[in-house]
Amino acid sequence: xVTIADVARHAGVAPSTVSYVLTGKRSISPxxxxxxxxxxxxxxxxxxxxxxxxxxxxxxxxxxxxxLRPGVHLPVLMRFVTAAVTTARRHDMDVLLVTADQGAQGLxxxxxxxxxxxxxxxxxxxxxxxxxxxxQMAQPSVLIGRPAAVKGLTCVDLDFEAAGARCxxxxxxxxxxxxxFLGAPSVVYQRNTGYAQRTMAGFGAAxxxxxxxxxxxxxxDDYESVLGSVRSxxxxxxxxxxxxxxxxxxxxxxxGSLRALGRRVPDDVAVVAICPDELAEQMQLTSxxxxxxxxxxxxxxxxxxxxxxxxxxxxxxxxxxxxxxxxTTPRLRRA
Amino acid sequence: xVTIADVARHAGVAPSTVSYVLTGKRSISPxxxxxxxxxxxxxxxxxxxxxxxxxxxxxxxxxxxxxLRPGVHLPVLMRFVTAAVTTARRHDMDVLLVTADQGAQGLxxxxxxxxxxxxxxxxxxxxxxxxxxxxQMAQPSVLIGRPAAVKGLTCVDLDFEAAGARCxxxxxxxxxxxxxFLGAPSVVYQRNTGYAQRTMAGFGAAxxxxxxxxxxxxxxDDYESVLGSVRSxxxxxxxxxxxxxxxxxxxxxxxGSLRALGRRVPDDVAVVAICPDELAEQMQLTSxxxxxxxxxxxxxxxxxxxxxxxxxxxxxxxxxxxxxxxxTTPRLRRA
DNA sequence: ATGAAAGCGCTAACAA
DNA sequence: TTGTTAGCGCTTTCAT
Numbered sequence: 001x002v003t004i005a006d007v008a009r010h011a012g013v014a015p016s017t018v019s020y021v022l023t024g025k026r027s028i029s030p031x032x033x034x035x036x037x038x039x040x041x042x043x044x045x046x047x048x049x050x051x052x053x054x055x056x057x058x059x060x061x062x063x064x065x066x067x068l069r070p071g072v073h074l075p076v077l078m079r080f081v082t083a084a085v086t087t088a089r090r091h092d093m094d095v096l097l098v099t100a101d102q103g104a105q106g107l108x109x110x111x112x113x114x115x116x117x118x119x120x121x122x123x124x125x126x127x128x129x130x131x132x133x134x135x136q137m138a139q140p141s142v143l144i145g146r147p148a149a150v151k152g153l154t155c156v157d158l159d160f161e162a163a164g165a166r167c168x169x170x171x172x173x174x175x176x177x178x179x180x181f182l183g184a185p186s187v188v189y190q191r192n193t194g195y196a197q198r199t200m201a202g203f204g205a206a207x208x209x210x211x212x213x214x215x216x217x218x219x220x221d222d223y224e225s226v227l228g229s230v231r232s233x234x235x236x237x238x239x240x241x242x243x244x245x246x247x248x249x250x251x252x253x254x255x256g257s258l259r260a261l262g263r264r265v266p267d268d269v270a271v272v273a274i275c276p277d278e279l280a281e282q283m284q285l286t287s288x289x290x291x292x293x294x295x296x297x298x299x300x301x302x303x304x305x306x307x308x309x310x311x312x313x314x315x316x317x318x319x320x321x322x323x324x325x326x327x328t329t330p331r332l333r334r335a
Numbered sequence: 336x337v338t339i340a341d342v343a344r345h346a347g348v349a350p351s352t353v354s355y356v357l358t359g360k361r362s363i364s365p366x367x368x369x370x371x372x373x374x375x376x377x378x379x380x381x382x383x384x385x386x387x388x389x390x391x392x393x394x395x396x397x398x399x400x401x402x403l404r405p406g407v408h409l410p411v412l413m414r415f416v417t418a419a420v421t422t423a424r425r426h427d428m429d430v431l432l433v434t435a436d437q438g439a440q441g442l443x444x445x446x447x448x449x450x451x452x453x454x455x456x457x458x459x460x461x462x463x464x465x466x467x468x469x470x471q472m473a474q475p476s477v478l479i480g481r482p483a484a485v486k487g488l489t490c491v492d493l494d495f496e497a498a499g500a501r502c503x504x505x506x507x508x509x510x511x512x513x514x515x516f517l518g519a520p521s522v523v524y525q526r527n528t529g530y531a532q533r534t535m536a537g538f539g540a541a542x543x544x545x546x547x548x549x550x551x552x553x554x555x556d557d558y559e560s561v562l563g564s565v566r567s568x569x570x571x572x573x574x575x576x577x578x579x580x581x582x583x584x585x586x587x588x589x590x591g592s593l594r595a596l597g598r599r600v601p602d603d604v605a606v607v608a609i610c611p612d613e614l615a616e617q618m619q620l621t622s623x624x625x626x627x628x629x630x631x632x633x634x635x636x637x638x639x640x641x642x643x644x645x646x647x648x649x650x651x652x653x654x655x656x657x658x659x660x661x662x663t664t665p666r667l668r669r670a
Numbered sequence: 671a672t673g674a675a676a677g678c679g680c681t682a683a684c685a686a
Numbered sequence: 687t688t689g690t691t692a693g694c695g696c697t698t699t700c701a702t
Contacts, residue, residue, distance in 0.1 A: 004697095005695080026672090027671070028671070029672090047448060048696070049449055050388030053678090053696090054678045081403065085403075086434075096396070096430065112379070113384040114383050339681095350680080350681090355681095361687085388680090390679075
């Protein structure tokens with residue numbers, strides 16, 4: 001194996017000089033730098049990660065804690081992971097994969113052995129049992145999601161409240177006065193992930209603000225349930241001309257249900273989805289996207305910032321972005 | 336930070352004794368072992384991974400090299416990853432995530448810095464440019480897939496040839512005499528991944544062997560394309576009573592297409608899918624499964640074996656397993 | 671701008 | 687069965 005001593009000898013300098021050329025932690029004369037770089041290239045030298053970690057107490061590795069359990073939307077997860085890994089690499093860090101099933105136990109082990117300098121934790125719930133642990137660990141962490149109390153943490157999430165509001169604003173601007181909200185399965189609202197509730201809250205508040213009548217209903221993922229919910233919405237609000245859908249699995253049934261009830265999209269009922277962009281694109285639905293790449297990148301950048309001792313806000317909310325498509329079409333203002 | 340010296344002092348033994356208790360590399364008296372274990376627990380000691388790696392030249396980390404590019408079937412990938420990670424953990428190893436976009440460059444870096452002891456490389460193509468590199472690296476590797484030459488490597492893959500043949504045999508045993516094959520998008524056959532070709536080859540050879548007429552067509556992932564392909568198959572072989580589908584994304588459209596063409600499953604046309612079991616289960620399709628978990632587990636086990644100096648076969652082919660479901664139903668022998 | 675040398679925490683000979 | 691000790695390869699003070 002080629003060591004730093006070999007390089008130093010070959011370049012006719014001290015090992016420390018080689019180290020400083022590599023880390024850039026002190027100024028080196030251009031000649032020396034070139035000479036050392038050349039020796040490194042010639043000998044094919046790669047610093048030993050373990051030795052480096054030991055001497056500098058910096059592993060240059062971050063843990064990515066992933067759910068990998070049923071129910072997560074994998075395409076989104078993957079885009080997120082890719083963005084996170086790419087960003088980490090841009091900062092010369094590697095990524096250790098820790099699956100959530102390893103639990104708090106796993107976090108403790110990885111942290112204790114100084115294998116990683118920090119944690120990127122996905123899929124954090126309102127009352128996540130890992131949060132107390134993360135607070136007291138030596139290594140900093142960034143959480144994707146929004147636990148109940150964010151004080152002392154660094155959390156990143158989509159601004160779901162704004163997302164709900166954005167849908168209403170878009171529809172209101174188009175002249176709609178009666179808007180329905182088709183939500184996630186009711187079990188999601190029971191499970192305290194929060195994002196579903198926040199979206200609805202944002203939707204409701206925006207509707208109130210704009211003086212718009214709104215009704216909301218949860219729905220399961222099958223056709224019958226969607227049809228039933230849409231029918232209920234129309235019954236309680238016969239003048240409904242727009243629908244906001246926050247349920248990826250139900251999206252496929254919405255148009256069909258509306259048609260079965262005699263309504264066409266977008267002429268009779270406009271539809272806005274809150275879902276990954278690719279899905280909306282495919283179905284030509286106006287949508288508010290879940291910015292997976294942006295989330296992954298941002299989260300990793302925040303983690304790197306914390307690793308470098310920079311302070312970060314406890315909560316970063318990414319603004320929703322609405323993409324207009326065929327399912328909402330400008331219409332004349334109605335009474 | 337708690338070090339091995341702290342533990343040794345607390346337990347009244349030498350540091351090496353603590354080390355040996357941890358690694359089990361020499362016999363320790365039960366009393367000492369208990370005493371040391373107790374001190375470890377009490378002090379909350381975790382060995383420093385970097386120090387360990389440096390002293391033992393073993394990182395206890397393996398690299399998982401993943402595609403994460405468009406076109407891979409994510410649910411399968413995830414099950415594979417989960418199985419691989421779980422298996423690694425069972426051997427006290429951690430997993431470093433290396434995305435394929437980091438390329439050969441990334442492999443070299445990770446290998447050179449002794450960050451990992453070995454590589455688990457997914458999605459290996461017939462003429463993969465990483466293969467030469469993997470051959471000459473100090474660390475052993477296990478490849479998922481089947482490069483052109485496996486000599487000197489350790490490769491694991493599903494026996495796709497046998498999978499194609501198994502479908503034919505199942506259908507032939509049920510009395511079918513005209514069988515169609517609905518393949519992956521044509522781009523997959525152009526990209527030299529091999530598995531698609533091998534499945535078709537196995538299918539074709541088995542059909543010949545059993546004296547059965549067969550026709551094969553690629554198909555894209557959308558309804559129109561599937562409908563078109565099925566129509567073509569029926570046109571060129573009007574007596575076709577069975578269909579083998581090797582295209583996960585197309586599966587959802589197959590039954591619909593057949594129905595649109597006046598055929599019902601399984602009464603008029605029996606269907607066998609080559610796809611993950613969960614998908615087949617959900618759609619009640621007879622299927623040959625892609626054993627993602629088994630593949631991930633097996634691959635990691637082989638890697639661990641190699642890390643421990645055990646020899647391994649250059650190519651391990653997992654036998655296909657067919658699960659009979661509603662889409663193929665015993666029928667009388669036809670003319 | 672560079673060198674010398676003391677560790678970082680652990681493992682694995684070598685001794686006893 | 688256990689202890690002693692010399693590194694593993696690197697970073698980082700302290701010196702010059």
